[in-house]
Amino acid sequence: MFEQFKTRAEAVSAEVHRFATRAQALDFILDFLRSEGIADQPGAYALWADGSFAAALDRKRLAAQVPGLRFEITRDLAAGARAGISQVDWAVAQTGTLLVDATAVEQRLVSSLPPIHIALAETGRILPDMAAGLARFDPGRCAFLSAITGPSRTADIERVLTIGVHGPKRLIIVFIDEAGEADHQ
Amino acid sequence: MSSQFTQSIAEALRNPKLTGALGKFSEAYRGNRAQAYAGIDFEALRTLIAERKAYAASHLEALAAEFAANARARGAKVFRTGDPQQVREYVLNVAREKGARAIVKSKSMASEEIHLNPYLEKEGLSVSETDLGEWIVQLAGQRPSHMVLPAIHMTKEDVAGLFSKEINERLSSDIPRLVNVARQELRSRFLNADIGISGANIAVAETGSLVLVTNEGNARLVATLPNTHIAIVGIEKLVALFEDILPVLTALPRSATAQLLTSYVSIITGPAPNTDGTLKDLHIVLMDNRRSEMAEDPQFREALQCIRCASCLNVCPVFRLVGGHVFGKVYTGGIGTILTAWFDALKQSEDIQGLCIQCGNCREFCPGNIDIPGLILELRRRLVVEQGQSLVQKGIFAVVNNRRLFHTMLRAASLGQKPFVDGGFIRHLPLFLSTFTRDRSLPSIAPAPFRDTFRKIPQPRSEEKAALYAGCLIDFAYTEIGEAVVKILNRAGIEVVFPEGQTCCGAPARYSGAYEVAAQNSIDNIRALLEQDVKWVVTACPTCTVALKQEFIGTLESLGRHEALPEARRLADKAVDFSWLVKQLVDEGRLSFRDGEAPLPLTYHDSCHLKRTLHVSGEPRDLLRRAGHQIVEMFESDICCGMGGSYTLKLPEISAAILHRKLHNIEATGVSEVAADCPGCVMQIRGGCDKKGLAVRVKHTAERLAERLE
Numbered sequence: 001m002f003e004q005f006k007t008r009a010e011a012v013s014a015e016v017h018r019f020a021t022r023a024q025a026l027d028f029i030l031d032f033l034r035s036e037g038i039a040d041q042p043g044a045y046a047l048w049a050d051g052s053f054a055a056a057l058d059r060k061r062l063a064a065q066v067p068g069l070r071f072e073i074t075r076d077l078a079a080g081a082r083a084g085i086s087q088v089d090w091a092v093a094q095t096g097t098l099l100v101d102a103t104a105v106e107q108r109l110v111s112s113l114p115p116i117h118i119a120l121a122e123t124g125r126i127l128p129d130m131a132a133g134l135a136r137f138d139p140g141r142c143a144f145l146s147a148i149t150g151p152s153r154t155a156d157i158e159r160v161l162t163i164g165v166h167g168p169k170r171l172i173i174v175f176i177d178e179a180g181e182a183d184h185q
Numbered sequence: 186m187s188s189q190f191t192q193s194i195a196e197a198l199r200n201p202k203l204t205g206a207l208g209k210f211s212e213a214y215r216g217n218r219a220q221a222y223a224g225i226d227f228e229a230l231r232t233l234i235a236e237r238k239a240y241a242a243s244h245l246e247a248l249a250a251e252f253a254a255n256a257r258a259r260g261a262k263v264f265r266t267g268d269p270q271q272v273r274e275y276v277l278n279v280a281r282e283k284g285a286r287a288i289v290k291s292k293s294m295a296s297e298e299i300h301l302n303p304y305l306e307k308e309g310l311s312v313s314e315t316d317l318g319e320w321i322v323q324l325a326g327q328r329p330s331h332m333v334l335p336a337i338h339m340t341k342e343d344v345a346g347l348f349s350k351e352i353n354e355r356l357s358s359d360i361p362r363l364v365n366v367a368r369q370e371l372r373s374r375f376l377n378a379d380i381g382i383s384g385a386n387i388a389v390a391e392t393g394s395l396v397l398v399t400n401e402g403n404a405r406l407v408a409t410l411p412n413t414h415i416a417i418v419g420i421e422k423l424v425a426l427f428e429d430i431l432p433v434l435t436a437l438p439r440s441a442t443a444q445l446l447t448s449y450v451s452i453i454t455g456p457a458p459n460t461d462g463t464l465k466d467l468h469i470v471l472m473d474n475r476r477s478e479m480a481e482d483p484q485f486r487e488a489l490q491c492i493r494c495a496s497c498l499n500v501c502p503v504f505r506l507v508g509g510h511v512f513g514k515v516y517t518g519g520i521g522t523i524l525t526a527w528f529d530a531l532k533q534s535e536d537i538q539g540l541c542i543q544c545g546n547c548r549e550f551c552p553g554n555i556d557i558p559g560l561i562l563e564l565r566r567r568l569v570v571e572q573g574q575s576l577v578q579k580g581i582f583a584v585v586n587n588r589r590l591f592h593t594m595l596r597a598a599s600l601g602q603k604p605f606v607d608g609g610f611i612r613h614l615p616l617f618l619s620t621f622t623r624d625r626s627l628p629s630i631a632p633a634p635f636r637d638t639f640r641k642i643p644q645p646r647s648e649e650k651a652a653l654y655a656g657c658l659i660d661f662a663y664t665e666i667g668e669a670v671v672k673i674l675n676r677a678g679i680e681v682v683f684p685e686g687q688t689c690c691g692a693p694a695r696y697s698g699a700y701e702v703a704a705q706n707s708i709d710n711i712r713a714l715l716e717q718d719v720k721w722v723v724t725a726c727p728t729c730t731v732a733l734k735q736e737f738i739g740t741l742e743s744l745g746r747h748e749a750l751p752e753a754r755r756l757a758d759k760a761v762d763f764s765w766l767v768k769q770l771v772d773e774g775r776l777s778f779r780d781g782e783a784p785l786p787l788t789y790h791d792s793c794h795l796k797r798t799l800h801v802s803g804e805p806r807d808l809l810r811r812a813g814h815q816i817v818e819m820f821e822s823d824i825c826c827g828m829g830g831s832y833t834l835k836l837p838e839i840s841a842a843i844l845h846r847k848l849h850n851i852e853a854t855g856v857s858e859v860a861a862d863c864p865g866c867v868m869q870i871r872g873g874c875d876k877k878g879l880a881v882r883v884k885h886t887a888e889r890l891a892e893r894l895e
């Protein structure tokens with residue numbers, strides 16, 4: 001199902017990566033932030049929202065090592081961030097979609113205001129289709145369910161597809177095979 | 186038809202910008218959409234959507250109450266009203282209570298419908314549309330021309346001009362750059378807004394959830410950044426169950442923009458936290474504005490199955506030419522005509538309902554499985570009932586039904602005899618023989634009608650009889666098509682009879698909404714055609730076949746003439762289309778054609794009624810191939826040729842523009858032979874080719890087959 005997800009997500013301009021371990025995924029993210037000049041340039045920073053992956057990190061040490069990485073999230077910070085990092089709950093192979101309970105406002109801020117959104121997902125949490133995806137959520141307990149399929153887009157001017165209107169211009173999806181210890185669901 | 190309306194059509198047709206993006210989009214749409222639906226059973230999907238939405242439409246009251254209770258239990262404030270003014274006041278009151286100054290909006294047709302923006306602006310509030318297309322239209326001081334693509338009528342240069350003015354900087358028409366300007370400019374408005382207003386694509390009664398579908402991500406921001414969120418929801422958005430989201434979500438992006446899914450789908454159930462830690466002040470306004478009345482109407486209830494995907498606009502041969510603004514109201518295109526008639530007033534649809542050429546294309550694509558052309562016809566009927574028929578029309582229908590007189594008049598007119606030509610009379614004839622000859626030549630009227638020619642064709646005696654129903658065009662203009670049909674049936678050993686009492690099939694009257702006249706046509710024809718005991722009633726005009734098979738029954742039913750129904754059904758059972766019958770005869774080995782020579786390349790035009798109402802499209806192609814033709818398919822072979830009966834008279838410029846596209850597609854095949862199964866299409870396309878000086882021969886399938894009989 002990973003292959004199908006990747007094909008579908010790339011077809012809508014998402015970038016898809018896959019790593020065996022959390023450590024490798026973290027390396028990739030830090031490298032990426034460095035290469036984008038977000039890790040250690042003055043004024044540039046990324047925000048990392050809560051999730052089981054983030055919880056397992058030594059956030060204090062990481063923040064000290066990488067000055068451009070921040071774990072506290074406010075509206076103003078999100079408005080100025082170059083990238084947002086968050087973890088999603090499920091992925092849907094058929095449409096290349098990410099599903100996340102975004103009731104916590106931080107989840108929405110990091111995935112909608114910064115120009116880059118890095119989404120973390122567990123490879124074992126890819127579901128075949130939207131029917132399976134929606135069935136995992138209880139609207140009685142989730143006030144804001146977000147389904148994300150590729151970066152923000154528009155074709156409102158002369159039907160020319162343009163990426164990145166109000167939301168992220170890049171959506172980078174990082175799959176991790178290693179399962180989380182604390183299940184965040 | 187108001188002159189203002191005619192004027193707006195003429196302007197739209199002359200506007201190359203419109204045909205630019207819109208035309209290209211609609212040409213590519215069908216293929217892209219088909220790709221998006223790959224692996225999905227569209228018929229099953231739309232049956233499910235129609236069923237779920239129909240259920241909701243017939244339980245609106247209960248579902249609205251259930252939705253309100255559940256959304257309230259989750260902490261939302263729900264306000265339900267039938268009155269648009271109350272919606273506007275409610276929003277204003279919330280704004281006043283909050284001391285709000287700035288509002289950001291994501292796309293909401295419901296708020297367009299009640300003209301919310303100007304109302305709020307008059308009260309001193311700043312309102313920014315944030316959907317890019319909507320914002321462009323707002324800056325231009327216009328209305329959206331398309332439900333999904335609000336600014337499709339504008340060019341990038343137009344947009345550059347608007348944005349330059351807005352940000353006081355000269356901008357080039359580079360699209361990514363323009364999009365970025367919108368991002369920058371609207372971002373600060375998002376961050377500074379006090380209230381976010383959205384619509385909703387689906388409202389779930391079972392859970393009190395709202396579903397918002399966008400590509401740009403603006404609805405997420407509208408629902409997240411301001412502390413207050415007001416969702417204005419037409420009650421037709423209600424569905425009963427959470428699981429009902431799925432079919433709508435499967436169809437909506439595929440039908441709307443040929444996407445598997447939009448970039449963002451948000452499902453909001455009660456208030457979520459704000460960025461300052463408080464809980465969202467979530468208001469949901471359930472707006473009726475005559476939707477409940479619509480739900481009570483046995484015919485129009487169906488229109489509430491609409492999921493606002495706009496495919497009925499995208500596949501409409503008229504919409505692609507004139508765009509949305511000639512519709513003059515908020516909702517455009519086929520479904521827009523219907524919604525305008527209800528949300529505004531029936532009278533408001535008087536002009537725009539005439540835009541529908543009744544080709545039936547939209548019906549094929551509608552994921553809500555709505556008979557859009559059927560409902561437009563019903564509007565027409567109600568308009569005639571409400572306003573009566575003009576005397577001219579009445580006079581015409583009287584003549585049409587007197588076959589000999591009709592023929593004499595047509596013949597006189599075609600020979601240019603006064604007073605028929607300049608008396609104005611001829612322009613109203615349902616035979617489309619107007620003075621309008623700028624874009625297409627007219628057929629000459631046969632010196633003797635087919636009913637007279639027929640008598641001279643000796644008939645084989647047989648137990649197996651077919652009654653030939655000629656219809657106006659074959660009877661009076663194209664008698665050779667009638668002769669070809671008779672020749673082919675005779676060759677299969679069938680005796681053909683021509684019931685003298687047959688008259689006009691009533692299509693012109695019916696399509697003008699004059700059901701009483703159409704009903705009389707039905708009764709006369711039923712009597713005439715069932716007089717002798719025949720196995721089939723054959724027509725070579727699909728519009729007539731549809732009349733015989735379906736519309737006689739429909740017309741009589743809608744007028745409550747139940748006593749006539751059993752006979753109408755008996756006739757319907759016997760009525761067959763020419764190509765369909767001949768295909769049977771060939772398959773049974775009763776007919777064969779000559780081939781062997783080098784196949785003659787030919788392109789085939791699908792007539793609207795044959796393909797979409799009678800579902801016959803493979804049969805004529807198969808027959809033509811057997812008769813030694815090689816079929817070179819033209820682009821959009823099943824898009825209307827612009828004939829549409831009296832449409833050609835009422836909206837000649839649109840009809841001509843559609844015809845020109847057809848001619849263009851024919852030329853592009855490089856083939857000089859055309860076949861069609863409808864004498865009306867033959868007349869339109871042949872006349873067009875002749876005027877344009879194309880060396881193309883257009884013939885009815887029957888003629889092509891008769892030439893090749895073994």
Ligand code: SF4
Pocket residue numbers: 490491492493494495496497498520547550551552553554555557
């Ligand atoms: S009527 Fe059908 S095709 Fe038209 S917008 Fe509604 S759902 Fe779409």
